Amino acid sequence: MVSLDSVKASVDGASILDIHTHLYQPSFGMMLSGIDELLTYHYLICEVMRVAPLTPNDFNVMPKSKQADLIWEYLFVRNNPISEATTGVLTVLKAFGLNPNSTDLAEAREFFREARANMDQYVSVVLKMAGVKSLVMTNDPFDTNEIAHWQGRSEMDPRFLAALRIDPILNSWHDAASKLHDRGYQTYGSIDEESLGEVRRFLVDWIKIMHPKYMAVSLPPSFAFPEHSARNEVLAKAVLPVCEEYGLPFAMMIGVNKRVHPELIEAGDSVGLSDMTAIERLCHAFPGNRFMVTVLARENQHGLCVAARKFANLLPFGCWWFMNNPSLVEETTTMRLEMLGTTFVPQHSDARVLEQLIYKWKHSRRDIAASLFGRYEVSPRNVTQEQVDRDVALLMHDNAASWIKA
Numbered sequence: 290m291v292s293l294d295s296v297k298a299s300v301d302g303a304s305i306l307d308i309h310t311h312l313y314q315p316s317f318g319m320m321l322s323g324i325d326e327l328l329t330y331h332y333l334i335c336e337v338m339r340v341a342p343l344t345p346n347d348f349n350v351m352p353k354s355k356q357a358d359l360i361w362e363y364l365f366v367r368n369n370p371i372s373e374a375t376t377g378v379l380t381v382l383k384a385f386g387l388n389p390n391s392t393d394l395a396e397a398r399e400f401f402r403e404a405r406a407n408m409d410q411y412v413s414v415v416l417k418m419a420g421v422k423s424l425v426m427t428n429d430p431f432d433t434n435e436i437a438h439w440q441g442r443s444e445m446d447p448r449f450l451a452a453l454r455i456d457p458i459l460n461s462w463h464d465a466a467s468k469l470h471d472r473g474y475q476t477y478g479s480i481d482e483e484s485l486g487e488v489r490r491f492l493v494d495w496i497k498i499m500h501p502k503y504m505a506v507s508l509p510p511s512f513a514f515p516e517h518s519a520r521n522e523v524l525a526k527a528v529l530p531v532c533e534e535y536g537l538p539f540a541m542m543i544g545v546n547k548r549v550h551p552e553l554i555e556a557g558d559s560v561g562l563s564d565m566t567a568i569e570r571l572c573h574a575f576p577g578n579r580f581m582v583t584v585l586a587r588e589n590q591h592g593l594c595v596a597a598r599k600f601a602n603l604l605p606f607g608c609w610w611f612m613n614n615p616s617l618v619e620e621t622t623t624m625r626l627e628m629l630g631t632t633f634v635p636q637h638s639d640a641r642v643l644e645q646l647i648y649k650w651k652h653s654r655r656d657i658a659a660s661l662f663g664r665y666e667v668s669p670r671n672v673t674q675e676q677v678d679r680d681v682a683l684l685m686h687d688n689a690a691s692w693i694k695a
């Protein structure tokens with residue numbers, strides 16, 4: 290019988306394919322990193338608002354370094370940083386040999402400033418520390434900064450894979466149609482055959498530019514299928530046919546209630562319960578498509594597992610955002626192992642700041658190893674180390690690689 294320590298060692302040693310991040314290859318010049326970015330992560334902005342005597346609007350007008358100082362003072366000095374997001378910052382500091390008990394940020398700022406001086410080399414160091422072999426970016430063809438990089442044809446870094454993110458087309462059709470129209474596509478407010486054809490042409494144009502590994506969207510809890518809506522028309526008649534033709538999975542991240550506290554901006558998004566029967570109907574109606582799904586509500590995890598048992602063209606992935614807490618990662622991973630064996634992707638980092646790869650993967654590896662060991666412990670079989678290593682490779686890398694053909 291393998292021990293918990295040997296399962297941990299196998300998971301700790303595994304190379305990772307990180308299937309969803311908000312990081313960019315260094316040549317784009319858009320990579321966030323360093324202590325100020327780590328501390329002003331939106332997870333920590335909502336936490337500081339619970340303890341610091343200022344309003345979101347007061348906070349928003351402060352320069353970033355002052356915001357970081359305030360967050361350090363209130364969440365790390367005046368209070369003990371025991372939340373997952375604060376612990377994550379400490380894990381990063383410790384990994385670099387920096388003092389997690391420091392009362393100010395001088396040492397950390399100096400360290401990251403020097404490290405970032407050679408960004409190419411620093412990115413390699415961080416990926417190695419995190420054990421990440423390759424990662425998928427989130428690439429927005431509506432973002433003017435990104436458009437410039439893609440059209441400038443920067444040479445692609447093989448560790449950074451593209452994902453074509455298409456939220457406006459599915460979540461704000463009128464706005465997207467007018468933006469596409471400005472870019473030479475004959476899209477109009479009403480959805481007719483011509484507009485749908487032009488959306489397909491836009492998607493194909495960007496597939497040829499980005500070579501994405503999948504298309505992706507974030508959806509509200511109200512997402513339904515089928516329904517009479519612009520979203521459903523565009524999904525069924527433009528997005529999914531193009532995904533099928535180009536062999537791309539379609540990734541759906543479902544359950545975010547945007548801006549329930551608008552003054553908090555990105556930190557002001559919340560969660561809602563979604564209807565997993567919509568996923569089942571999509572998987573059934575489009576058997577030639579492959580769907581990658583992650584859900585934000587804890588209460589939706591079970592329904593997603595059941596749906597994946599019914600449809601082999603559905604891949605549950607990751608413990609997203611409010612799910613990315615150790616107790617929930619372990620609970621969710623255990624449920625998925627019990628219901629799906631090894632046929633899922635347990636985690637993605639969702640990292641927005643480079644160094645977050647270090648803590649998000651260090652913490653997730655620990656929780657995934659614990660869940661996996663729990664299944665071996667109850668097996669009447671004498672599970673061998675080779676079998677453990679095979680399971681770990683599937684979960685941490687190979688399932689993702691075969692789904693996105695990486």
Ligand SMILES: [Zn+2]
Nearest residue numbers: 309310311639
């Ligand atoms: Zn994300």
